[in-house]
Amino acid sequence: MLPLLTEDAQKPELRSLSLAELQLLVDRMGEKPYRARQLFRWLHFRGAGSFEEMSDLPRPFRERLAQEARLATLVIDTVQQSSDGTRKYRLRTQDGKLIEAVYMPDLDPDEADDDSAAGIRRTLCVSTQVGCAMGCGFCMTATMGLVRNLTAGEIADQVYRVNADLRARAAAEERGSAPGRAEAAGRSMGGERPLTNLVYMGMGEPLHNYASVMRSLELLLHADGANFSHRHITVSTSGLVPNMVRFGEESQVKLAVSLNATTDEQRGKLMPVDKKWNIAALLDAVRKFPSKQGRRVTFEYVLLRGVNDSDDDAVRLSALLKGMPVKVNLIPYNENPGLGFGDPGEARLQAFRKILIDRKVTAMVRKNRGRDIAAACGQLAVQGQKEKRAAIP
Numbered sequence: 001m002l003p004l005l006t007e008d009a010q011k012p013e014l015r016s017l018s019l020a021e022l023q024l025l026v027d028r029m030g031e032k033p034y035r036a037r038q039l040f041r042w043l044h045f046r047g048a049g050s051f052e053e054m055s056d057l058p059r060p061f062r063e064r065l066a067q068e069a070r071l072a073t074l075v076i077d078t079v080q081q082s083s084d085g086t087r088k089y090r091l092r093t094q095d096g097k098l099i100e101a102v103y104m105p106d107l108d109p110d111e112a113d114d115d116s117a118a119g120i121r122r123t124l125c126v127s128t129q130v131g132c133a134m135g136c137g138f139c140m141t142a143t144m145g146l147v148r149n150l151t152a153g154e155i156a157d158q159v160y161r162v163n164a165d166l167r168a169r170a171a172a173e174e175r176g177s178a179p180g181r182a183e184a185a186g187r188s189m190g191g192e193r194p195l196t197n198l199v200y201m202g203m204g205e206p207l208h209n210y211a212s213v214m215r216s217l218e219l220l221l222h223a224d225g226a227n228f229s230h231r232h233i234t235v236s237t238s239g240l241v242p243n244m245v246r247f248g249e250e251s252q253v254k255l256a257v258s259l260n261a262t263t264d265e266q267r268g269k270l271m272p273v274d275k276k277w278n279i280a281a282l283l284d285a286v287r288k289f290p291s292k293q294g295r296r297v298t299f300e301y302v303l304l305r306g307v308n309d310s311d312d313d314a315v316r317l318s319a320l321l322k323g324m325p326v327k328v329n330l331i332p333y334n335e336n337p338g339l340g341f342g343d344p345g346e347a348r349l350q351a352f353r354k355i356l357i358d359r360k361v362t363a364m365v366r367k368n369r370g371r372d373i374a375a376a377c378g379q380l381a382v383q384g385q386k387e388k389r390a391a392i393p
């Protein structure tokens, strides 16, 4: 039973509720049962950002909803546009925290992690936490520590705000004018969604916020909501082994694992998680990962100049993955100021890849997106956090 609470922060957050929970809420309010589905569609199909937008719900019902529940709609705070089409969004939560989502249009089908080869691929990388507890040495988000988990509604709302922004831009382009105020604020969403693919690779370790991530997937995959295909969503982990196993059993979406090193000595320095679950435990979990409907695990390998990018590393990596039905994404490091790691350069990247290919390991290069706009994970949010601190007298 959902409690009737008066304090705003303690009211149930509507966008995080499942359809079944909305049904309970609507029932408790004495409304007709079909209102729950109508409300769910406003929240997740149209991505409504406010109660006012829900025009076919009776006004008294909307007013009671606003009293008994809340809509934790995100606000687009800053957008950076790259020359390659990447758009990086900094979004503000209701309690004033900053997170990031990165829109990447048109990924090369050869690089993509899904089988929808036809048409344009428009991928959004979403955040799952404010900051992160995992402490990876090459990552800007890690410097924030973990501030808090995002709710399922906040994870899903990144998709709805960006969809609305993209739709507004497309409409404005057609008209040949700038987006209107309501459009720019992310309102006026129709049912269509410009985004085709999602990757949970933004700020935070998704499997460290397991319950909210699973709920957000339920919402985003729902036929009455955004209706994504599970084949078009990838969740990434730095290697939380117990939750990987659970995720494999409880979800059908795809998994990517950040490996980034070939010995525990090296990986433990870059990624503290390795000290708890080492490479052997990680690979064991991947071997046991259920390959439902042909999904295969992707390994992400960020190449750091002079750290993990040698020929020996490539040889060791192929030996580790030998016989596993996996794919490796090689990612040249997107340099973060002050962290002390460098981009390996194109020649090193290709030499590394060749060693893998020669040893029959499927290896793709994931091009760095938005190099001109600080698109590496956490750069924009950390920058915003510093600005906020500096503004406090």
Ligand code: SF4
Pocket: 132, 133, 134, 135, 136, 139, 140, 141, 142, 202, 203, 204, 205, 238, 377
């Ligand atoms: S790389 Fe991912 S898991 Fe590691 S600290 Fe950054 S956000 Fe967290």
